Amino acid sequence: MADIADRKTIPQTLQAIRARLDLTQKQLAERLGASFATVNRWEVGGGTPKKAARTAIAALAAEAGVDAAEPGAGEAESAAGVTRRRSRRRPAPVPSTKPMEQMLWDAACSIRGEKDAAKF
Numbered sequence: 083m084a085d086i087a088d089r090k091t092i093p094q095t096l097q098a099i100r101a102r103l104d105l106t107q108k109q110l111a112e113r114l115g116a117s118f119a120t121v122n123r124w125e126v127g128g129g130t131p132k133k134a135a136r137t138a139i140a141a142l143a144a145e146a147g148v149d150a151a152e153p154g155a156g157e158a159e160s161a162a163g164v165t166r167r168r169s170r171r172r173p174a175p176v177p178s179t180k181p182m183e184q185m186l187w188d189a190a191c192s193i194r195g196e197k198d199a200a201k202f
Contacts, residue, residue: 092136093127095143102146114138 100110111121116135123129131139143149 085186098148
């Protein structure tokens with residue numbers, strides 16, 4: 083459970099850990115005590131973790147049975163399948179005038195009192 087010596091293997095190690103443990107980046111971030119954005123940055127190679135974080139990654143790699151020095155390429159590729167992307171937003175429903183009419187009718191009823199529409 084030593085520190086990861088080669089910082090270039092960190093993205094592959096993280097992807098291999100996620101593949102072995104079937105974790106999303108958010109779940110991995112919780113296990114490492116980091117934010118989702120930070121783990122995402124580490125996984126794409128945009129930054130390197132500090133020594134304490136590298137030690138935590140090495141410990142998690144040992145738990146997952148991943149060799150931090152030489153993570154498997156197949157495992158890194160399968161980590162992409164673990165990532166659960168957010169679904170696209172559905173288009174907003176077409177607005178109608180019905181809620182506005184109901185709001186106006188309710189306002190009129192609160193001012194003058196309840197009245198049947200036929201008698202009004």
